[in-house]
Amino acid sequence: MTEDEVLTIREMCDAFNVTPRTLRFYESKELLFPIREGQKRLFTRRDRARLKLILRGKRFGFSLEDIRQLLDLYEMGDQQKTQLHETIKIAQQRMSEMSRQRDELGQAISELADQIGWAEKQLDKARQTDAA
Amino acid sequence: MTEDEVLTIREMCDAFNVTPRTLRFYESKELLFPIREGQKRLFTRRDRARLKLILRGKRFGFSLEDIRQLLDLYEMGDQQKTQLHETIKIAQQRMSEMSRQRDELGQAISELADQIGWAEKQLDKARQTDAA
């Protein structure tokens, strides 16, 4: 299955449209953990899932360090309860942060829509003036 | 009125929680245009509106250059029609970009909510085991 297939660095790059440097950099920052076949990196399904989340996080303006903490949350098997509790708290904070951001984005969108509406009206007026 | 009041750099910093360096930097990048009283900068209502948008844009992960272009759109008096048309196109692209981002953010939020739900369940299970 393509599910369990492992990808070379090049295949991974092509799949996600990033450079090898980026993937090695992410590994050095412990965001990805490709397995090694000799020296070569092989990226697993897990790495693909993580990279997807990394790129998404970046689009939201999160730092790689922020993203790393989120990723760790997504992959907790079983940990100390204290740590679990702590992690849940952090995650909830992030959630409310993201909710706020989404709401703000909604507002920004409608404001921009207003501006576009206004600009289109101006364009129309200019056309009228032209015709006269 | 507090509307037409102009602010010194320090007042502006306190109002928006940024450093003087940041405001000077934004001016050098033509994001703000404080008037000068002698040498000193005085920030107008316009600068306040722009700074608000700048900081919001930053939270969305936009670069200062991206933001500058958006700001220019927000402040077009009357320009060349061609330029207006061009600007509307750019704005519409940004809009769809932002919409996409908002949708994606909504998805990320619900995914994170799922993870939190799962983590809380784990925490509960751990508590059960403890009690036994």
Added chain:
DNA sequence: CGTTATGGTGACGTGCACGTCAAGAACTCT
């Protein structure tokens, strides 16, 4: 009148997220 607060202009430093060589190993093709 000296000092403290506030503001100014360079100019150099910094953290992040990579880009860009350089040099070498490993495999493939001919």
Added chain:
DNA sequence: AGAGTTCTTGACGTGCACGTCACCATAACG
């Protein structure tokens, strides 16, 4: 065996968004 491709590990370079520091001006305070 030689050439080419793909990969590796350093190590240094780069653009962005400021931070920091040195040094100068000006106004207010005691």
